[in-house]
Amino acid sequence: MSTGRAARVFRAVHGTACEGVWAAPGRVNLIGEYTDVNDGFVMPFALPHLTRVAARARTDGRLRLHSAAAPGAVVEAAAAELVPGAAAGWAAYPAGVFWALREAGHAVTGADLHIESEVPAGAGLSSSAALEVATALALDGLYGLGLARPELARLAQRAENAFVGVPCGAMDQIASACCADGHVLRLDTRDLSRRQIPLDPAAHGLRLLVVDTRVGHQVGDGAYARRRAGCESAARALGVRALRDVPYAQLPAALEELAGIPGAGELGVLVRHVVAENRRVEDVAALLDAGDARAVGPLLTAGHASLRDDFAVSCPELDLAVAAATGAGALGARMTGAGFGGSAVVLAEEAAAGAVEKAVTGAFAAAGHRAPHVFAVAPGAGARRVA
Known part of the structure; x- marks a missing residue:
């Protein structure tokens, strides 16, 4: 076009x-x-x-x-x-x-x-x-x-x-x-x-890949809205304007407080993800400011685990993309976007990017999934x- x-x-x-x-x-x-x-x-x-x-x-x-x-x-x-x-x-x-x-x-x-x-x-x-x-x-x-x-x-x-x-x-x-x-x-x-924080993957010998799982991603089917409503309920239960106002250091206390509120205990996993994810954003910003883009990788993978296990918005194809990429030597990977399908972002060494892409496409084929669309990106x- x-x-x-x-x-x-x-x-x-x-x-x-x-x-x-x-x-x-x-x-x-x-x-x-x-x-x-x-x-x-x-x-x-x-x-x-x-x-x-x-x-x-x-x-x-x-x-x-x-x-x-x-x-x-x-x-x-x-x-x-x-x-x-x-x-x-x-x-x-x-x-x-x-x-x-x-x-x-x-x-x-x-x-x-x-x-x-x-x-x-x-x-x-x-x-x-x-x-x-x-x-x-x-x-x-x-x-x-x-x-x-x-x-x-x-x-x-x-x-x-x-x-x-x-x-x-x-x-x-x-x-x-x-x-x-x-x-x-x-x-x-x-x-x-x-x-604006500079990020030039090629200058660091790195490559960013997007893995489009080609699994339909829909945010209008209610699942997204339910999680947002759950976060808002948790904020009210904790007496804060929004979960952004729960400091990372106070996360254990906040989870304990929710566990003691009748009917609110199940909101703890949402709180744990949001509070920890805000901390990950700050940590990634600090690493990029310091010129250490490679160290961002593990934070991406940790973010995916939180979205998969606490927020429950991943899917088998996204989990497979992340596992195959990191298993093939990627520095880190995570689903990106609202989940329930869609894409993952992968950070890899330039020299390893081809092997990572091959591992992801091979894993999808072995699992009987539709072939993903894998492509390199840089901030535009x-x-x-x-x-």
Whole structure:
């Protein structure tokens, strides 16, 4: 896919030239899973894979949507009729962004959009956030709204929360909007303070691999929402605003307190994961600041064990990917994203990366699983206008 192709297809579908093409990337979360819905810390980086939106403003209050992934139809809606639940499938995401902008008081009167995406859908790499952020950036550009990137990301998150109905945190949209080339983003999801930390795997003789298990990843089926609700219940039981406010040193005491509260004891595993995961984010940031990227590996693997055993959001394919990778000499590996399928991220020595990939694909074949898609990544740039 290319920017030129997006512009050409826009003309073919909508009968006129677009005013520009905007793009936003998917993301890999290096460390910090389910911490964003607990006001905690995360550390994502942008993928080189982009979602592109070719766009043109309309003045008639109509929104016309076309996707290369569903080439047979144009989805059309009246701006005044857009309410949560009014759109379904892929169209709900750009329609939700249009709705969120209007709800926030921005004068967007309509648009023709054509969407093309390289971000694998259902792979836990934030294809939905890439679509939302690219759409928001396109509308911002068309109408000269002048939105700061964090504000744009928050509106994209609102679209997913309130319009699509997925109670995600802010990480995915912030990562897509704000990441910088050659850096991971250390993000405090409570106040959205951000720090770009350099990470150049090749300069350290390392390679980052993504293993897309090709197991469908769905966050809208209730399992994600139940875990978020459990974390919120645990925070109330502990008398804190969010689990981010439980210091790591006080984790044993917090678990003991929960165990003594009727009906709340089963929440302890959620607390243990979130509190320890916040600590892992801080530890990874310190290691990268010190230039010791290799030492990050064991923290990734520990994070996967916590997601598998405490948070219970892994799956056999993700567990196999992590076990096969580390068994073949990878420095560390973990599932990335909300889980229940999707992808794993692997940190390996450059010289060992081929053997790690071979071990993972061989393990999947031996287990009778569908062949995974394994590819190398490096931190890329966030959302931008591309034409």
